[in-house]
Amino acid sequence: MREFLQRTLVWLIVILFIGLGFWAFSGPIEGLIAACLSLLAWLGFHLYHIALLLRWLDHPTAERVPDGFGAWHTVFMTLYRTMRTQMQSKRKLTNVLERFINAGEAMPDGVVVLDEHDRIEWINPMAMEHLNLDRKQDVGNQILNLIRQPSFHAYMKNASFSQPLVLQFTQPRELVISVQLVPFDSTRKLLLSRDITSLERVQTVHRDFVANVSHELRTPLTVVGGFLETLSDMEEVDQATLSHFLPMMMEQSRRMQSLVEDLLTLSRLENSPKAAVAEKVNMQLMLDTLMVEAEGLSQGRHQIKLEKDCSQWLWGSAQELHSAFGNLVSNAVRYTPEGGAITLSWKAEGERLRFSVKDSGIGIPREHIPRLTERFYRVDRGRSRGNGGTGLGLAIVKHVIARHNARLDIKSEPDKGSTFSVIFQRERSAEPENGSHRA
Numbered sequence: 001m002r003e004f005l006q007r008t009l010v011w012l013i014v015i016l017f018i019g020l021g022f023w024a025f026s027g028p029i030e031g032l033i034a035a036c037l038s039l040l041a042w043l044g045f046h047l048y049h050i051a052l053l054l055r056w057l058d059h060p061t062a063e064r065v066p067d068g069f070g071a072w073h074t075v076f077m078t079l080y081r082t083m084r085t086q087m088q089s090k091r092k093l094t095n096v097l098e099r100f101i102n103a104g105e106a107m108p109d110g111v112v113v114l115d116e117h118d119r120i121e122w123i124n125p126m127a128m129e130h131l132n133l134d135r136k137q138d139v140g141n142q143i144l145n146l147i148r149q150p151s152f153h154a155y156m157k158n159a160s161f162s163q164p165l166v167l168q169f170t171q172p173r174e175l176v177i178s179v180q181l182v183p184f185d186s187t188r189k190l191l192l193s194r195d196i197t198s199l200e201r202v203q204t205v206h207r208d209f210v211a212n213v214s215h216e217l218r219t220p221l222t223v224v225g226g227f228l229e230t231l232s233d234m235e236e237v238d239q240a241t242l243s244h245f246l247p248m249m250m251e252q253s254r255r256m257q258s259l260v261e262d263l264l265t266l267s268r269l270e271n272s273p274k275a276a277v278a279e280k281v282n283m284q285l286m287l288d289t290l291m292v293e294a295e296g297l298s299q300g301r302h303q304i305k306l307e308k309d310c311s312q313w314l315w316g317s318a319q320e321l322h323s324a325f326g327n328l329v330s331n332a333v334r335y336t337p338e339g340g341a342i343t344l345s346w347k348a349e350g351e352r353l354r355f356s357v358k359d360s361g362i363g364i365p366r367e368h369i370p371r372l373t374e375r376f377y378r379v380d381r382g383r384s385r386g387n388g389g390t391g392l393g394l395a396i397v398k399h400v401i402a403r404h405n406a407r408l409d410i411k412s413e414p415d416k417g418s419t420f421s422v423i424f425q426r427e428r429s430a431e432p433e434n435g436s437h438r439a
Contacts, residue, residue, distance in 0.1 A: 008071065015039055045069075052076075062087060110177075110193030118143050118156065121188070130177050130193040132169065143191065156181070166196070176200045205374070212376035212391065217259065220252035262392040265323065266375070269399040280430045281314040281321055283355075287346055289322070294329045294342060301338040307345040312353060313430040316404045324400035327393035328357040328420045336361035336417075353429055356421040364412040372410065373398035397422075404428060 015038040023031025049072040056064055062083035068076040104111050110127030112120060120139050128135060131147060138146055144153055147167075155165045164180040176197045182190040227245045231237055291306045298304060314321065332342045340360040347354050364372070368379045376391035401408055401422050412418035 015042060046072075049075075110191075112143065112191040112193075114143060114181075114189045114191060116187035118189075120146075127191070127193055130175065130195060131179075132172065152179070155179075164194075213259075213263070217256060220256045223252045224249050259392070262396065265396055266392060266399065269320070269396065269403065278315055279318060280433065281316050281318045282432075283313050283346055284308065284311070284432070286318070286322060286325065287344060290325055290329050290344060293326060294333055294344065297330055297333040298342075302333065302336055303339075303341045305341070305343045307343060307347070310346050310348040310353065311432055312348060313432050314353070314404075314424060315428050315430045317400075320400045320403065324397045324422065325355060325357075327397050328422075331393060331420070332357045332359040332361065332418075335359070340417075349423075351426040353424040353426070354421050355424075356419055358417065358419040360417040363414040363416050363418055364410075365414055366412075369410050369412060373408070 015035055018038050019031045019035030021031075022034035049066075049068055052066040052068065052072075053075075056066055056079075060083065062080055065080040065083065066076050067073065104122075104124045107124060107126060110130040111122075111124045112127045112131070112133070113122040115121055119142055120133070123133055123135050123139065127133060133146060144156060149167055151165060152167060155161075161181040161183070164178045167177045167179060169175045169177065174197070175195060176199075178194045178196045180192050182192060184190055227249050231241075231245065234241070287306060287308055291304065294304050329342075329344065336342055336359040342360075343356075343358040345354075345356045345358070347356070364379055368377075371377050372379075373394045375395045377394075378391055397408060404424065405428065406422050406424045409421040409423055410418065411421075
């Protein structure tokens with residue numbers, strides 16, 4: 001600014017000297033005319049540069065700043081430097097904003113930015129999934145018009161956001177979402193959401209597990225305790241009474257023992273290292289053992305057949321595999337009516353190996369199949385207990401096959417029987433040792 005004023009003062013002095021020079025040599029009129037013409041030229045010079053400035057202001061970019069002459073060159077160079085600085089600052093701010101938006105987009109939790117009237121300003125993809133929102137349609141709308149659960153409206157109305165709120169959604173799929181509102185300046189707020197469906201499911205399983213264990217143990221303990229109380233109240237106990245009470249007490253104690261053993265097996269499988277013991281498992285010998293066990297459980301009430309179409313062994317834990325396969329065999333015997341057929345098979349299917357237990361039993365409705373491997377899950381509770389099951393067999397099977405990188409395939413229809421298959425990947429296949437029994 002100072003330089004511009006100095007240049008202006010210099011030009012005014014030059015014009016004054018021009019006028020005085022013409023005054024001295026040609027007279028006062030000529031001097032006045034010369035001064036006026038010099039002022040007009042000086043004014044035209046500035047008007048020209050003002051026009052350049054106005055034209056540049058229509059599209060102010062650093063690349064289009066005019067060059068200018070004299071003091072205007074200094075003005076335009078100052079504008080150029082200012083524009084470059086602004087562009088650099090804008091570029092930095094844009095990069096920061098892009099990083100912030102990218103971080104928000106990548107967050108595993110949902111984020112919704114709300115203005116002072118609880119209108120949506122921005123949503124990240126996870127919030128759209130959690131709260132069933134749409135970025136194109138819902139930005140600018142009030143959040144209360146889009147989430148219509150009464151508990152959420154009460155949460156927003158009470159304005160007490162120290163604790164999160166749990167919301168349950170059934171559409172488009174079942175979700176349990178934890179939401180919490182966080183004010184971050186005088187007007188705006190962040191609505192944070194987190195999917196806790198899995199956590200809620202685990203907590204439900206734990207609650208059901210404790211309740212089921214208590215329920216399973218209560219009946220045999222009540223029976224045994226009742227018998228002991230009756231016997232203790234009797235002055236003399238004859239042999240007939242003992243013969244009546246003791247077998248039932250033994251049956252209930254065996255039931256408790258079986259339940260405890262299954263619980264210990266599950267605990268050992270869950271807490272031991274993920275990889276099963278790497279040993280060669282003689283499948284031919286195991287199939288023969290399973291066949292003998294099935295016939296012992298059946299006591300001649302079923303037609304039991306063994307199909308050994310594969311000579312391969314397995315890499316894994318013989319003890320764990322025998323426990324899993326044995327549970328499948330005992331379930332087949334337990335839930336197949338007398339006179340039914342049960343088939344054990346061991347086959348190679350391309351790159352996979354399959355152990356199957358097929359029965360002609362009562363079958364399982366389709367809606368129950370996905371939950372069969374849950375602890376204590378029963379299709380028919382009364383019928384399951386009557387058959388002597390603990391409700392933990394298929395949970396044990398699930399853990400064992402997971403440790404062997406296999407999968408469980410269940411096909412069943414009510415009154416048409418069931419087929420439980422354990423499918424192993426080819427890398428689990430082991431060559432039989434010399435002299436072993438082959439199919």
